[in-house]
Amino acid sequence: MELDDENNPEDTIAPHSESDEKKAGDFGIGDTVTYQLTSKVPDMTGYNSYTFKFSDTLSKGLDLKEVLSVKVGNTTLTAKKSGTNTYALAYDQAKRTLTVTLNDFYNSYKNHTGETITVVYTATLNKDAVIGMNPNTNKAVVEYSNDPTTGGTGTSEPSIVDVHTFDFTIYKYYLKDQNNKEDKTALAKAEFELYKGNTEGTAADEQAKVNIVDEGEGVYRQATADEAKATGFTSAKIVSDADGKVLVKGLDAGTYYLRETKAPEGYNKLLSDIKVEIKANYDPKTGKLTSYSVDYTYNGTTTTGKEIKDTKTSPEVAVENKTGAQLPSTGSKGALMVTLAGIVLFGVLTASKAFGKKKAKN
Missing domain, CATH: 2.60.40.10 (Immunoglobulins)
Incomplete structure (x- = not known):
């Protein structure tokens, strides 16, 4: 999405289905839901290092399955603990929170301001899913550097998406x-x-x-x-x-x-x-x-x-x-x-x- 402040990255999250054209948002228990997190590379002028990570918290009715891809622009990143064009994964089972950290963000993307960052991952709607008008939610935020002097970080407004089952x-x-x-x-x-x-x-x-x-x-x-x-x-x-x-x-x-x-x-x-x-x-x-x-x-x-x-x-x-005796009704x-x-x-x-x-x- 467009940035209100070029130094304040925002994120969006949306469920989508690439296998068919049905409207994302409703699924059956046991179905796999594909999610996409989206943000943009901020202007890092004045920084010499930069923190950028997604955190996505799943509700009780959704189980994390796998991360399918992480991209910056047209570049596909590799899952590693460190290095250029890599990302690190962490999952807190107690909090049900997935964290995707883009490694060496400043050196890798300081010249890529405005390029789209996407994370695609899947989750499964489980037996604890709530039903009907009750939503099974995902809440995503971006943690980002907001002070080049102290190295402090801020958090974007949360992006929340609902999945329903009936x-x-x-x-x-x-x-x-x-x-x-x-x-x-x-x-x-x-x-x-x-x-x-x-x-x-x-x-x-x-x-x-x-x-x-x-x-x-x-x-x-x-x-x-x-x-x-x-x-x-x-x-x-x-x-x-x-x-x-x-x-x-x-x-x-x-x-x-x-x-x-x-x-x-x-x-x-x-x-x-x-x-x-x-x-x-x-x-x-x-x-x-x-x-x-x-x-x-x-x-x-x-x-x-x-x-x-x-x-x-x-x-x-x-x-x-x-x-x-019961027969089809067609008249006497x-x-x-x-x-x-x-x-x-x-x-x-x-x-x-x-x-x-x-x-x-x-």
């Missing part, structure tokens, strides 16, 4: 009285799997089942990559509690398909998957999350979810379950045709359903 609450229920849509009775012990949508978002990607960890008390989250690769790991079934609700968290914004694999005793599995769309809304000027919502579609009917703007509410996906004139088609197509039908769980504390 959730939704499934609510499994049935109606005792079809004329009273408010008299809902919760259904327990329905089992589900969650899939990412295909490229077009029109169906479940059968090769992209979301690995799930059961955290207990009706709360489930996306597994981290390390958890999913661990010997003996089995993705948990998402199971509705006695109140019919279940929370699924740690998801990137995007399209998913919820599939019921087992219905409660005496009830039918859903005839098709439920399409679940998590939508995040960001302020175009500040990049801050302003709200998120979850729309869901079952059997051709889409329910538009309300926008969530607070840190305690979880979007609900409420879907009715019914008893007795097509009853015989539906029955025959149902028999012929039974082998390729899939099923799913959605319910809801109160937001877990993070």
Whole structure:
């Protein structure tokens, strides 16, 4: 960014994704977030040595992975303890702070005033990530020389960036009285799997089942990559509690398909998957999350979810379950045709359903 004072370096930090074009700022638990720190070489007139280092503090929900590159202008620096065009790394695990020190800064860059300095590194969103409107933050500052006489240093204003991950609450229920849509009775012990949508978002990607960890008390989250690769790991079934609700968290914004694999005793599995769309809304000027919502579609009917703007509410996906024989709704004139088609197509039908769980504390 532009410098207000040529002797007072500023820094910016931004998450970005080079592997795809999705908006940076929202990710799933276990995903890798790529960050870029940016500053500029200050005017070092009057100095004979100069301190320049980045410090970046990660919140509890982010684990440092690796530093990919450090550059000044077009020059790529080498990781070493000392020397021209080198940088030194330090990581304070207790404070969760990464420090990147540019070595021999004065001699290396005194003639490079105004050139851009970039540090690119990665972090992983972990199981401790906070959910929804709660941000997982990074805070970066530059420590720099500000007094050529005493050798004193100053610190830039912090640059803060947020990363979000989302959730939704499934609510499994049935109606005792079809004329009273408010008299809902919760259904327990329905089992589900969650899939990412295909490229077009029109169906479940059968090769992209979301690995799930059961955290207990009706709360489930996306597994981290390390958890999913661990010997003996089995993705948990998402199971509705006695109140019919279940929370699924740690998801990137995007399209998913919820599939019921087992219905409660005496009830039918859903005839098709439920399409679940998590939508995040960001302020175009500040990049801050302003709200998120979850729309869901079952059997051709889409329910538009309300926008969530607070840190305690979880979007609900409420879907009715019914008893007795269940066939696709096409009207009475097509009853015989539906029955025959149902028999012929039974082998390729899939099923799913959605319910809801109160937001877990993070």
